[in-house]
Amino acid sequence: MHKPILIIGACGQIGTELTIELRSKYGAENVIASDIREGGEALMQSGPFELLDATDYEAVEDVVMHYEIDEVYLMAAMLSATAEKFPMRAWNLNMNSLFNVLNLAKEKKITKVFWPSSIAVFGPNTPKENTPQSTIMEPSTVYGISKQSGERWCEYYHKKYGVDVRSVRYPGLISWKTMPGGGTTDYAVEIYHEALKKGGYECFLDGNTQLPMMYMDDAIRATINLMDCPTENIKVRSSYNLGGMSFTPKQMADSITQHIPDFEITYAPDFRQEIADSWPSSIDDSAAREEWDWEPRFNLEQTTIEMLDNLKTIQK
Numbered sequence: 001m002h003k004p005i006l007i008i009g010a011c012g013q014i015g016t017e018l019t020i021e022l023r024s025k026y027g028a029e030n031v032i033a034s035d036i037r038e039g040g041e042a043l044m045q046s047g048p049f050e051l052l053d054a055t056d057y058e059a060v061e062d063v064v065m066h067y068e069i070d071e072v073y074l075m076a077a078m079l080s081a082t083a084e085k086f087p088m089r090a091w092n093l094n095m096n097s098l099f100n101v102l103n104l105a106k107e108k109k110i111t112k113v114f115w116p117s118s119i120a121v122f123g124p125n126t127p128k129e130n131t132p133q134s135t136i137m138e139p140s141t142v143y144g145i146s147k148q149s150g151e152r153w154c155e156y157y158h159k160k161y162g163v164d165v166r167s168v169r170y171p172g173l174i175s176w177k178t179m180p181g182g183g184t185t186d187y188a189v190e191i192y193h194e195a196l197k198k199g200g201y202e203c204f205l206d207g208n209t210q211l212p213m214m215y216m217d218d219a220i221r222a223t224i225n226l227m228d229c230p231t232e233n234i235k236v237r238s239s240y241n242l243g244g245m246s247f248t249p250k251q252m253a254d255s256i257t258q259h260i261p262d263f264e265i266t267y268a269p270d271f272r273q274e275i276a277d278s279w280p281s282s283i284d285d286s287a288a289r290e291e292w293d294w295e296p297r298f299n300l301e302q303t304t305i306e307m308l309d310n311l312k313t314i315q316k
């Protein structure tokens, strides 16, 4: 039997699917979902749930002790676009929640931690194409600054205190079960919803903005594979680059037009354009490929088919 797992931020875009997948792998009772508010029906009905503020150390510790939690996946965070509007709240949530979990691991109350980083750790001075694992970073967003600081702290806790913390730098994630919230890559999900509902989409990024993206099934598989990997294989304790596909809004619109011939896209770039322009356009993930056999399965065409098929079923 797998020891109990706690997902913090289980109701978000990644947390929902991660919780459901871990429950089918390890048994519903062994995977405790938690969030500041209740989530969608599929998640809430699939197993145990606790209301939990990730920034409250005592509250997190209580849940960890009560369920004898062994592993924590910390998925709660404020994403890039929202964080620009509320810098101090973003810093507080993104950093304090991480310290709470790292400190529980340092005190040996839990044994393993997953914490997501992001392509947002990179900045305008980073090489844009095939961005290497180690390179100039200098993030220029509140979210990116919090993720880069988080990476430094993860590596520090691993080196100084032996904390088994594992992380990937997620690209923009595309999924149909739960909407993303407050990110710069959210257009790549909204576009499918609007294509089916309205036959058109006004994109908040310019048509030629190429960003690294990934279908959620790949992201969940990467996360679980990294957590399953023998500890000695994991050389990077800050966060692994993780590549899936790279495309522009224009290319995404073209792939939708293959299935909805009348689909029309217009462009009205807003403040998120500057954020997107500071991020890589493609990612070199050779370290993840070499050290834990990472390989993505979904390209843009397959993603479009999956998204349209699944959204059609739930929008009926």
Ligand code: SER
Binding pocket: 079, 080, 081, 117, 118, 119, 120, 143, 170, 171, 172, 173, 182, 183, 184, 185, 186
């Ligand atoms: N998808 C995130 C965002 O756009 C990046 O990690 O903020």
